[in-house]
Amino acid sequence: MQKFDKAMLKKEIENNARKLFRRELTELNEKEAFHAVAAAIQNQIIDDWILTTKRAEEEDRKRVYYLSMEFLMGRALGNNILNLSAHEEIKEVIEELGLNLSALEDAEPDWALGNGGLGRLAACFLDSLATLGYWACGCGIRYKYGFFKQQIVDGYQKEVADDWLKDGNPFEIRRAELAKEVRFGGWVETVQEADGRLRFVHKGYQSVEAIPYDTPVVGYDNHIVDTLRVWDAKAKETFSLDEFDKGNYQKAVESANMARNIVEVLYPNDNHYAGKELRLRQQYFFISASVQTAVDSYVKKHDGDVKHLADKLAFQLNDTHPTVAVAELMRVLMDDYHLTWDEAWEITVNTCAYTNHTIMAEALEKWPIELFSKLLPRIYQIVEEINRRFCEDVRKKYEGNAEAKIAKMAIIYDGQVKMAHLAIIGSHAVNGVAALHTEILKKQELKDFYEMYPEKFSNKTNGITQRRWLLHANPELAEWVTEKIGDRWITDLSQIEKLAVYAEDKKAQSEFMAIKRHNKERLARYIFEHNGIKVNVDSVFDVMVKRLHEYKRQLMNILHVMYLYNQIKDHPEREFYPHTFIFGAKAAAGYKTAKLTIKLINSVAEVINNDASIKDKIKVVFIEDYKVSSAEVIIPAADFSEQISTASKEASGTSNMKLMLNGALTIGTMDGANVEIVKEVGVENAFIFGMSSDEVIELEHNRSYKPMDIFNNDQEIRRVLMQLVNGFYSPEDPELFRPLYDSLLNTKESDVADRYFILKDLRAYMQAQEEAVKHFQDREWWARAAILNTAHAGKFSSDRTIEEYVKDIWHLDKIEM
Ligand SMILES: *Cc1c(COP(=O)(O)O)cnc(C)c1O
Numbered sequence: 001m002q003k004f005d006k007a008m009l010k011k012e013i014e015n016n017a018r019k020l021f022r023r024e025l026t027e028l029n030e031k032e033a034f035h036a037v038a039a040a041i042q043n044q045i046i047d048d049w050i051l052t053t054k055r056a057e058e059e060d061r062k063r064v065y066y067l068s069m070e071f072l073m074g075r076a077l078g079n080n081i082l083n084l085s086a087h088e089e090i091k092e093v094i095e096e097l098g099l100n101l102s103a104l105e106d107a108e109p110d111w112a113l114g115n116g117g118l119g120r121l122a123a124c125f126l127d128s129l130a131t132l133g134y135w136a137c138g139c140g141i142r143y144k145y146g147f148f149k150q151q152i153v154d155g156y157q158k159e160v161a162d163d164w165l166k167d168g169n170p171f172e173i174r175r176a177e178l179a180k181e182v183r184f185g186g187w188v189e190t191v192q193e194a195d196g197r198l199r200f201v202h203k204g205y206q207s208v209e210a211i212p213y214d215t216p217v218v219g220y221d222n223h224i225v226d227t228l229r230v231w232d233a234k235a236k237e238t239f240s241l242d243e244f245d246k247g248n249y250q251k252a253v254e255s256a257n258m259a260r261n262i263v264e265v266l267y268p269n270d271n272h273y274a275g276k277e278l279r280l281r282q283q284y285f286f287i288s289a290s291v292q293t294a295v296d297s298y299v300k301k302h303d304g305d306v307k308h309l310a311d312k313l314a315f316q317l318n319d320t321h322p323t324v325a326v327a328e329l330m331r332v333l334m335d336d337y338h339l340t341w342d343e344a345w346e347i348t349v350n351t352c353a354y355t356n357h358t359i360m361a362e363a364l365e366k367w368p369i370e371l372f373s374k375l376l377p378r379i380y381q382i383v384e385e386i387n388r389r390f391c392e393d394v395r396k397k398y399e400g401n402a403e404a405k406i407a408k409m410a411i412i413y414d415g416q417v418k419m420a421h422l423a424i425i426g427s428h429a430v431n432g433v434a435a436l437h438t439e440i441l442k443k444q445e446l447k448d449f450y451e452m453y454p455e456k457f458s459n460k461t462n463g464i465t466q467r468r469w470l471l472h473a474n475p476e477l478a479e480w481v482t483e484k485i486g487d488r489w490i491t492d493l494s495q496i497e498k499l500a501v502y503a504e505d506k507k508a509q510s511e512f513m514a515i516k517r518h519n520k521e522r523l524a525r526y527i528f529e530h531n532g533i534k535v536n537v538d539s540v541f542d543v544m545v546k547r548l549h550e551y552k553r554q555l556m557n558i559l560h561v562m563y564l565y566n567q568i569k570d571h572p573e574r575e576f577y578p579h580t581f582i583f584g585a586k587a588a589a590g591y592k593t594a595k596l597t598i599k600l601i602n603s604v605a606e607v608i609n610n611d612a613s614i615k616d617k618i619k620v621v622f623i624e625d626y627k628v629s630s631a632e633v634i635i636p637a638a639d640f641s642e643q644i645s646t647a648s649k650e651a652s653g654t655s656n657m658k659l660m661l662n663g664a665l666t667i668g669t670m671d672g673a674n675v676e677i678v679k680e681v682g683v684e685n686a687f688i689f690g691m692s693s694d695e696v697i698e699l700e701h702n703r704s705y706k707p708m709d710i711f712n713n714d715q716e717i718r719r720v721l722m723q724l725v726n727g728f729y730s731p732e733d734p735e736l737f738r739p740l741y742d743s744l745l746n747t748k749e750s751d752v753a754d755r756y757f758i759l760k761d762l763r764a765y766m767q768a769q770e771e772a773v774k775h776f777q778d779r780e781w782w783a784r785a786a787i788l789n790t791a792h793a794g795k796f797s798s799d800r801t802i803e804e805y806v807k808d809i810w811h812l813d814k815i816e817m
Helices: 006-021 030-058 077-083 087-096 101-106 117-132 241-245 249-262 277-301 324-336 341-351 369-375 377-397 402-409 419-425 435-445 447-452 466-472 475-485 493-502 506-531 554-570 592-609 628-637 655-661 674-681 693-702 707-713 715-722 738-745 758-777 779-791 798-810
Strands: 063-067 071-074 111-113 136-141 149-153 156-160 180-184 187-192 198-203 206-218 225-235 313-318 352-355 366-368 416-418 429-432 457-459 540-545 579-584 618-623 640-643 665-668
Touching: 006 030, 006 087, 030 077, 030 087, 030 101, 030 206, 030 225, 063 117, 063 277, 071 117, 071 225, 071 628, 077 087, 077 101, 077 117, 077 206, 077 466, 087 101, 117 136, 117 206, 117 225, 117 313, 117 466, 117 798, 136 277, 156 592, 180 277, 187 377, 198 377, 206 249, 206 277, 225 249, 225 277, 249 277, 277 313, 277 324, 277 369, 313 324, 313 341, 313 798, 324 341, 324 352, 324 377, 324 419, 341 352, 352 419, 366 369, 369 377, 369 416, 377 402, 377 419, 402 447, 416 419, 429 435, 429 798, 435 447, 435 457, 435 674, 435 693, 466 475, 466 628, 466 655, 475 493, 475 506, 493 506, 493 779, 493 798, 506 618, 506 628, 506 779, 540 628, 540 758, 554 579, 554 592, 554 618, 554 715, 554 758, 579 628, 592 618, 592 738, 628 655, 640 655, 655 665, 655 674, 655 779, 665 674, 665 758, 665 779, 707 715, 707 738, 707 758, 715 738, 715 758, 758 779
Parallel strands: 063 136, 063 313, 136 225, 313 352, 352 429, 429 457, 540 579, 540 640, 579 618, 640 665
Antiparallel strands: 071 111, 149 156, 180 206, 187 198, 206 225, 366 416
């Protein structure tokens, strides 16, 4: 290992300024300086990156390909510096050059190649894989436009295109030499070979060229660098003279447009399936390219032998989005490497594993046969054969009621291709993302599959990387933790348990609370700069940050705020502890109820924040454009962590973990990973309320829930709901929030009133809130409980999650560096 040379880095940054901008470093603006520094940091990484691959190949390590349509990476510069072994020296260089690291970091756009939790999980996993020394490649799409930027205009969400690549990405490398061809459309012809075998020839297809862009994923202080590989699309032979001469100009233009469209934009839906052809195109595009390169590089290393591929490659399917990988791997093994069906099938199943992320019906991907078979004729043929053989197996196993089982379990049924079924059948491992979620999968949603393949199922509770979510986001607390227990927690979060002995220590308590206060001041400055609202840093910072979704119940949160406001107006003499409600959430562009909920939050904020008579007892803040980089400012400042989804609906949640690690207390339902959080920290150090998942599932089944009864019998709740339709928060348009009112109370034809049991849980929620605020005022009690939350967050490191995947599913060995 070379010794780090400060003078050389300094010179390089100064040179970059001249090379990139033909000016001196001191003359650059923040964005330009960011590029000068980032290019130098990339240079610090590059040798380790090359060496990691070399070592892994020499040691013939197994490699995991994490296949995901989303990677919500956030910014790279700060994290890359932090993970490099020489990070102290690098920071000194930046300072000595007169640059401000945090300003440089702010000049980098977020890499918003994801929507929410699922994409952020992929990002945390890559960080953990590299830090633990495993050989990994994240494979995804290089969306030209990432997740849209949210502007709040007159209280409404407005979506603005995120042109994140317009100034270039200093961390990416275009790997033109690894380009692959991906084929769409056309038909399949069957040819009888001399040896009697059938060969399938794809004809009349349109080709797209897939070009990978690699970015480094730097392990923490270990010289291991893994890869995030995202694919760009280019028309194959755009405007070829040949086409031009034949008068096929139109066709050439069409294929150029098709290629461009594939990677144009990330679909902004979270937990929701839209069934658009372009989406299937995106899926096959990045999967075909990723599978081809993975098999290629394996075969190259192993002298053309493809038969032991499953020993050296693992494909993890992040939800059903990458499930065509099952059929694509079959295609490559049979059509390109001439394996028999049975040989190819065994390899495929042993290579693929599937992670389920939701049980919500509207999120289940299924494609009309017509669409699927037209776009991917050879792949459809293979899926048909997988399905035929599977149905045969079912008939063997369930003689009596096979047809009933097939109706529920077949991949192709009722004119549709069901991706979850293909994923389960084509994988050797299927996992849920929290203990409760996995139990629900086994007992309800995937019961039939669990019965057929019990050995495939396991739980892998999600996690988060403490490097980004504590070390980077909360440097002051990170330093305090290190001062108390040493720095091993950075790569082994179970160590943080050692903090528990400080929970009762008065000095430690006041230090911990002082740090929380500093983080609240930092967030208060951010809010003042972005929202123009002055918030009281002594007030409760009550934080709910996540995608806007009905099942997550932001509406329940704001209804409670409306209730509190009525209380203060009615009883101005009563004591009321100041409370700041902080929201951050983007709604899918076409999701009307979600967008109206954002408008409601902003309308309530407008009325309450401007009512001088309540003397700033309540402030409501909606933080625009919630993303990873703003999460890093918001989460360290939180007192309350709102995790209030309808029990059974949130598969895991991960913001619950980030907030716990940063010393916030959970106000939550027994849903997703909340169950495990409470188990770790103790129910007395959280505020748990509401229906259990069993109760929710039971009530959904017997359809006996009547929210109107609550409306009729609880006058305070009734009053809050009436304020949705009497113009209290929208005097210029009293009917504005009628759809929200209706969603809670009106059973219109097929519609279910209050599908997510908001009114059912509202009283219990109000009580949990009251209890939390009471405890918050007991500063000693609170400090103790907050320290215990941080101390008991060890389980929720993505390092722990990755080690479980490695042990039970991937069976990787570490690279020796
Ligand atoms: C962690 C994270 C999420 C996931 O939040 P949940 O509350 O688990 O849904 C979403 N968006 C961003 C930017 C995150 O960092």
